[in-house]
Amino acid sequence: MRGNAAFLPISTEELKAIEAFRIGTRRVEAGGTVIEEHSRSPHLYTLYTGWAFRYKSLSDGRRQILSFLLPGDFIGLQDEFAEGQTHGVEAASDATFCVFERDRLWDLFHAQPKLGYDITWLAAREEKMIDDNLVTTGRRNAGERVAMLLMHLYRRAERVGMVRDGWVPFPFNQQHIADALGLSLVHTNKTLRRLQRMGLHKIDGGWLRILEPHALEALGDYFERPLRLVPLI
Amino acid sequence: MRGNAAFLPISTEELKAIEAFRIGTRRVEAGGTVIEEHSRSPHLYTLYTGWAFRYKSLSDGRRQILSFLLPGDFIGLQDEFAEGQTHGVEAASDATFCVFERDRLWDLFHAQPKLGYDITWLAAREEKMIDDNLVTTGRRNAGERVAMLLMHLYRRAERVGMVRDGWVPFPFNQQHIADALGLSLVHTNKTLRRLQRMGLHKIDGGWLRILEPHALEALGDYFERPLRLVPLI
DNA sequence: CGAATACTTGAGCTCAATCAATCACGGTGG
DNA sequence: CCACCGTGATTGATTGAGCTCAAGTATTCG
Secondary structure, eight states: OTTSTTBOOOOHHHHHHHHHHEEEEEEEOTTOEEEOTTSOOSEEEEEEESOEEEEEEOTTSOEEEEEEEOTTOEEOGGGGGOSSOOOEEEESSSEEEEEEEGGGHHHHHHHOHHHHHHHHHHHHHHHHHHHHHHHHHHHOOHHHHHHHHHHHHHHHHHHTTOOBTTEEEOOOOHHHHHHHHTOOHHHHHHHHHHHHHTTSEEEETTEEEESOHHHHHHHHTOOOOOOOOBOOO | OTTSTTBOOOOHHHHHHHHHHEEEEEEEOTTOEEEOTTSOOSEEEEEEESOEEEEEEOTTSOEEEEEEEOTTOEEOGGGGGOSSOOOEEEESSSEEEEEEEGGGHHHHHHHOHHHHHHHHHHHHHHHHHHHHHHHHHHHOOHHHHHHHHHHHHHHHHHHTTOOBTTEEEOOOOHHHHHHHHTOOHHHHHHHHHHHHHTTSEEEETTEEEESOHHHHHHHHTOOOOOOOOBOOO
16 A cells, blocks of 8 residues: 555654554444444554545434545544544445554654654644535535535545546445535435536446536535645554 | 643643744734635644634635634644645634744654644644534534534633633624524524524623523533643643 | 614525435345 | 345425525714
C-alpha cells in the first residue's frame, strides 16, 4: 500500500515505530460493525482495503453518516475524549484494517513526534471533509448534494487508485446516500434518477462512473483541489 | 486564564515552550474578520476572550457556520493542508487571540511531543463537535436544532466560566443562528419565538438564559456529558 | 429625527417528506 | 424446476415543514 503514489514516503525508523504500534489486522465483511456506536473502542484503526463509514444516530433511529472512509484513513481519534457519546463505524464493503492500541498513542507521539504530527494532519484533513459535509447538509439542495457527494467520493477513490476503466467500486445503497446527505430515501432515489437521466453519472452493479465531471462540479459548487500527499500510519 | 478550572494544568517547561511559540496577541472587534475565507492564514490562534465562529460559503453567498469558538479553542489547524478552500473565522463579540506562527508548528511537536498530543486532542474534540452539528443539520427538525444549539452553547460557555447569574453573553443575531442550523432567517425567528413562548429559554440584550434545561435537552435529543479537562495551548 | 439594523409576523408557495404500491432480482427450500 | 421470500430500487399521490415574499415594529445611532 505504501507503494501508492498518494502517500508520503516515510523513513525506515518511522516505519518501524508504526510496526511496533500496530497490534494486528482485522477483517470485517460488508455491513459488519467496526466500532459500535456509543462504546469507546480500545483500538484505533487504519483502513487498509475497502470502504467504510462513520455515523451517528438520534435516539429515535434517525441516522446521519458523518464521513466515508477509504484506504489510508485513520479511525477512532474522535472518541479519544468522548464519554460514551461516540460515532459508530461500519464496513460498507468487505474491508481490512490495521489495528492499534489506543492507550499507546501517547507513546507513539513521544517516541516519534513526526508521526504525531502526521496524525494531527490526518485529523485536520478529516475535519475539513466534515466541514464540507456540513455545508452540504446545511445549505445545498437535493441536486447539489448528490452532485457534490458523487464527485467527492469519486475523486477520493481515484486518488487511492481504485478506478478501473473510469469506474470506481460503489458499495453503497440509496439509504446510505440518503443518510449521508440528510435526505429521505425516496427523494434521494428521485434525485439520483434525475441526474442519471441527465447523463451526468451512472451507477450500476456496485460501480460508479462519472460521465460529466464538470457539470457535476458546477452543480454541486464543489471543486476538489489536487490533493497533497497524505501521511499513512 | 490558566486559573480556569476547565483547563488541564501544565508543566513549567511546557508553558515556556508555548510562550516561545507564541508571537503575539491580537484584538478583533465584534464583526471583524480573524481569518479571511479562501486564504491560508500564516498564523494559528488560540481564542483568549470573547466569541468567534468558523464558516464557509457557497459561491452564490449561502453561508454555513461550521462551529462556534470559545475561549481556549485552537484555531486554524484545518487549513494546514487546504489549497485555497478554507473556512473563514469571524469575531462575534470583541475578542482577543494569542497568535502563533503556523510554520513553527512542527518545531513545537518536535520539541514538546506532549503539546503536540494536546493539539491533536483539541482537533479531535472539535471534530466531535462538528459531527454533532452535522447530525443536527442532517437529521433534526427546526425545533430540535434550536434546542440543541442553545444547550450546546450554554454548556460550553458555562464550562469556561462565562455564566453570570444564570445568563451567558450571547452576541449572535438570528442570522448567525440560521446559518449555523441550516435554516432560513424567518423560520429561525419563528422557532426561537415558539420555544421562548413555551418558556424554555430567554434571549435578551445579548444574553441567553436557559429556563428549562431538561426540556431543551430532551427536545434536542442532546445531552452534553460532563466534559473532561481540556488542554490549553 | 431620519436611516440603518435587527426582530417579528402573516400569506402563500415549494421542495422534500411521507405514504403506498410496484418492480427487479437473487437466493432457497420444497 | 419453481413458488416464495427478502432486499433494494422505482414511481405516483399526497402532505407538510420550512422557504420566500412582503410588511410592519422596535432600537440604536449619527
